[in-house]
Every structure is written in C-alpha cells, then in structure tokens.
Amino acid sequence: TDTAIAPPSLAGRWRAYRQSALTDDLVAAVIVTILLVPQSLAYAMLAGLPPVVGVMASLLPIVGYALFGSSTTLAVGPVAVLAMMTAQAIGAVSAAHGIEPHLAALVLALEMAAVFLVAALLRLETLAALLGAPVLHGFITGAALVIAIGQLPALLGIAAKGSTVVEMGRSVATAGSIAPHATTAAIGLLALALLWSLRRHGSRLLQAAGLPPRRAQLLARTAPIVVVAAAVTGIALFPAAAEGVALAGRISLGDGLSFPLPWQAPPAVWRALAMPAVLLALVAYVESLAVAEALGARRGEKVSPRRELFGLAAANAAASVAGGMPVTGGFARSIVNFDAGARTRLAGVWTAILLAVAIALLGDVLQYLPKAVLAATIIVAVLSLVDFGPFVLAWRYSRTEFGLMLLVALMTLTVGVKEALFAGVVAAVGVLLQRTARPHxxxxxxxxxxxxxxxxxxxxxxxxxxxxxxxxxxxxxxxxxxxxxxxxxxxxxxxxxxxxxxxxxxxxxxxxxxxxxxxxxxxxxxxxxxxxxxxxxxxxxxxxxxxxxxxxxxxxxxxxxxxxxxxxxxxxxxxxxxxxxx
Structure with missing residues (x-):
C-alpha cells in the first residue's frame, strides 16, 4: 500500500533553512540595515513627517510583504518618489481638516492597501499598463529632479518650500532674503560631495585596496552610513559650532509607538484621500513590479503580479497600523539586498529585526544628525534615477512619444504629480486611439x-x-x-x-x-x-x-x-x- 509522505515539521523546515539560506539572509540583512538607517529617516523628512515614521515604515511592512509577496529579493519600505507624492497628498488634506499630517499618511497607507487588495481580488494587475514607458520615464525623471531641487532649502539652510519648481520659486521670491545658513550649507555641501564621490569612485578605490569586486561594490553602496556617522560625531563633539543647524532630533521606537490610529480620522479625510490613494497605489505597483521582475529575471525566478498586489496590500496595511507611511518596493535597497546574496523573503524579516535593534541602540545618538545630511542623502539617491537615455531613444523612434514623455516630465516639475500623471494617462490613451483610428x-x-x-x-x-x-x-x-x-x-x-x-x-x-x-x-x-x-x-x-x-x-x-x-x-x-x- 502507498504511504502518504508527511510534510516537514516546523523544526525540520528551520533546520533546512538554517543549513541552506540563513547565513546569506543574515549577511544581506546587515548590509540593507546599514543602508536603511539614513534612508528611512530621509524619506520621512521628504514626506513632511517625523523621522521615526520612516523607521516604523521599514519594520512591519517588510514582514507583511514577506508573508504574501512573491519576490525573494524585493525590499519594501518608504521610497523617494512615493514620499514626495505622499507629501503632496497629505499636505492640503491635513491643513483643510485640521489633523496631523501623520494621521493623514496612515489613512493614505490603509486606503492604498485596500486598493491593492481589491485589485488583486478582481485580477486587475493589467491596469499597470496605464503607465506606459513614455509616461513612466517622464514622471520618474521629473519627480527625481523636483525632489532634488526641493531638498536645496534643507541642504543650504534656506527658508523656502513648495512641491513644484514654480511653488519653490514663488516661495523664494516672497521670502525676501535667500542667503543660506553658512554652517548648514557647509555641512550639506560637504556631505553631498562625499556621498557623490563615494558613489562614483568608492567601489574602484576599495578594489584598488584589495577587496573583491562584489564586496567593494556592496560596501560602496553603504557609504551614506559613513557620512551620517561622521556628521553625528562632528556635531556631538562641537555643538557650539553647529548653532542654528537644523537637526533630526532624538529617534525613539517608543515615540514611534505613540501614534494616532487611522480610523480616528473623520470621514471627510477618507473621502479626500481616496483618489490620491488610487494614484499612489498605481505608481507604487508599477515601480515595485518593475524592480521585482528585473531582479527575478537575473536570478531566473518567476514573479507573480497578482501576489505582488497581495504583498503590497499587506505591507501598506502594516505600515498604517504600525505608525508608518505608504511603502513600496525600493530600487536601491532591493539591489543591495540582491547583491548581498539574500536567498529568501526571510532576509526582509531579519532586516526589520536588525533595524529595530539599531534604532533602539542609536536613537539618542541620531539627535545630532543634521537634516542637511539627510537632504544630501536624498539628492544623491534620486539623481541616480535621472536618465535622459529614454528621451534620446524616444526622439529617434517616435516624436509623438517623446512629446508625451517631455510633457509629463515638465508638468511634474511645474504643475504637480497628480496633474502630470493624469495628463500623461489621458494623452497616452489619446495617442492609442489615434493610432487605432488610422491603422496601417x-x-x-x-x-x-x-x-x-x-x-x-x-x-x-x-x-x-x-x-x-x-x-x-x-x-x-x-x-x-x-x-x-x-x-x-x-x-x-x-x-x-x-x-x-x-x-x-x-x-x-x-x-x-x-x-x-x-x-x-x-x-x-x-x-x-x-x-x-x-x-x-x-x-x-x-x-x-x-x-x-x-x-x-x-x-x-x-x-x-x-x-x-x-x-x-x-x-x-x-x-x-x-x-x-x-
């Protein structure tokens, strides 16, 4: 008679995991954690939220994705483009309804989770095609430039604000004096120069020092933590010299746990954030799926678009109930996770644990971290997204699609993210209708x-x-x-x-x-x-x-x-x- 083979026990699966993948996952988690410490703080600041919110968005959401996602190397958390879109979505709503921006961000994350879940249940993953290559390239380029320009006030100590180039220019024009704060500008520009140099030449210098290419590349990508450590040390040792420099403040997980609950927001806030949630979910899904599929192809792994929707739904729901902000799969940290040799989604769980330990141990020290350094971190990170190659290709291949790409980029810079994406999608549909109306x-x-x-x-x-x-x-x-x-x-x-x-x-x-x-x-x-x-x-x-x-x-x-x-x-x-x- 045939005998049924019992599935391996939990202890058996743990032994198999410990023997095959635990070491690789732990190494990857350590390296990604080093990258996450400055990134999570910087992207929370970009969203107009307290730094600890970025930390909370990098803990439980990783676990939520690990339970339901399909990629073994995708690392979810706050990212630059989504943080900027979050800032634009919650800013007006929080002011209009008299609530804290953090509460609006929690509502936005939960509504995004609902959008992902509904899309997964109704098998609507093909809607990602609404953001075709011209719209996506134009949006990413425009968003990266507007983010970088938007960090100049924090980098230089200038009193200016705005979510577009036009708004920032108007703010500077009405401010009267735009003289930078000397110490802040010195710290910010020095951090920017160091980060840029380490990003471009760090790997080559480390290889020249005798490190293997793969290890040198990984260490070069963790350069932000070196600059952060140097800035924190300098401010801690010479506090008088840093008078007037804006600092990140003390980071405590206890403070992160004392947050409002999304259902405390009035119904009008939920209604006001419904459409932004759909737009952010679409952008988050396209970005996350693109990263997951690119890394999956390099490893020969199949990524399920529908499971990615479930994973992002779980991650954003976790961010909402854990005091975080909207999250998606991040390009930079996912690449680092991949190159560091992560073997399973448990690498993300280890990353969350190590990040919590790091913040618990270093939270008091981070009160000496200048916001100018975080601004420099954001600028260097987002400028890597600026790629004019697709514009050149589009100019040669299709002037119509080049015009669409340029339109979205310019509108993102000057009008706003929501308007640029809406115009891009409408224009793309118009181009499609025009082509089908006059077929070859x-x-x-x-x-x-x-x-x-x-x-x-x-x-x-x-x-x-x-x-x-x-x-x-x-x-x-x-x-x-x-x-x-x-x-x-x-x-x-x-x-x-x-x-x-x-x-x-x-x-x-x-x-x-x-x-x-x-x-x-x-x-x-x-x-x-x-x-x-x-x-x-x-x-x-x-x-x-x-x-x-x-x-x-x-x-x-x-x-x-x-x-x-x-x-x-x-x-x-x-x-x-x-x-x-x-």
Missing part, C-alpha cells in the same frame, strides 16, 4: 517564386490585374472600422477592371460589432459594383465569431486559408475569364 494597411503582392506576400511599394512583386489584395495590420474595432471602409473605397477608384478584393487578415486579432457591420456594408457595396469580397488568413477565434454571425449568408466571396491560396485561385479565375468568349 497596404496593398500586397507575391514575391516571385515564393508564397510570401509583401508591400507593393517596398518590393518587386507579382499582382493580378483583376485583384486588389489588401493586408490589414490592425484589429477592426469601432475606432477604425469606418476609416478602413472609406480607405478601401478610395483605393477602388480608377480600377474599372477590378473583380476581386482580398482582405489579408493575418494582423487582425479581433473584430467588434461595429467592425462586423462595416464589413457587411462593404461587401454589399462591392457586390453592387460586381466586385466580390474575400478573406484570407483569418485567425481561429476571429473566424469562429464570424461564423457565429452567419458569414456564409452575407459574404459574396470565399475564405482562403492562406493568401497564396487566394492568389492561385483568383489567378486561375482571371485566366478562365480572359479565355472565355466575349
């Missing part, structure tokens, strides 16, 4: 000695004088069907000897009801002129639907398996017609 079609003929049919304008081909063969390269839907009918009617002009029209349908993936009616009308018009309409190379699903619509009752011509079959049959028909006595 061409007259085709046979390459001599083959069964291959190509564009008569591009190749020397064989054609039949009584036959017009048209290849349609788009599905026939309501946006383009009438245009195709009108175009074909124009193509028939000046061909009095024409007896047959063949639509080569290899590029048609679907025909909607409007397309069907237009084809039926076209057949009637051609038949009245003594011309028969034929189809070739119909795809199975398209032919099945046409047969259900009774194509045999209204089509005057034939349906051919291939265009070559149609050519041969109609060539024979033309020869017989020519040989028949007048």
């Amino acid at each position: 079609w061409t007259e085709v003929g046979r390459l001599a000695g083959t069964e291959v049919f190509r564009n008569v304008s591009r190749f020397k081909v064989e054609t039949l004088p009584h036959v017009l063969a048209i290849r349609v390269d788009e599905s026939l839907v309501f946006t383009n069907s009438r245009w195709i009918s009108e175009t074909l009617s124009a193509a028939l002009a000046g061909r009095p000897r024409l007896r047959h029209v063949v639509l080569m349908m290899s590029g048609v993936n679907g025909i909607d009801l409007t397309g069907l009616e237009v084809l039926m009308q076209l057949d009637r018009e051609l038949d009245a002129r003594g011309v028969r309409l034929h189809f070739s190379e119909l795809k199975g699903p398209v032919r099945d639907r046409l047969e259900r619509a009774g194509i045999g009752d209204w089509l005057s011509g034939e349906i051919y398996m291939t265009q070559h079959d149609a050519f041969c049959a109609l060539a024979k028909d033309s020869a017989e017609s020519a040989a028949a006595p007048a």
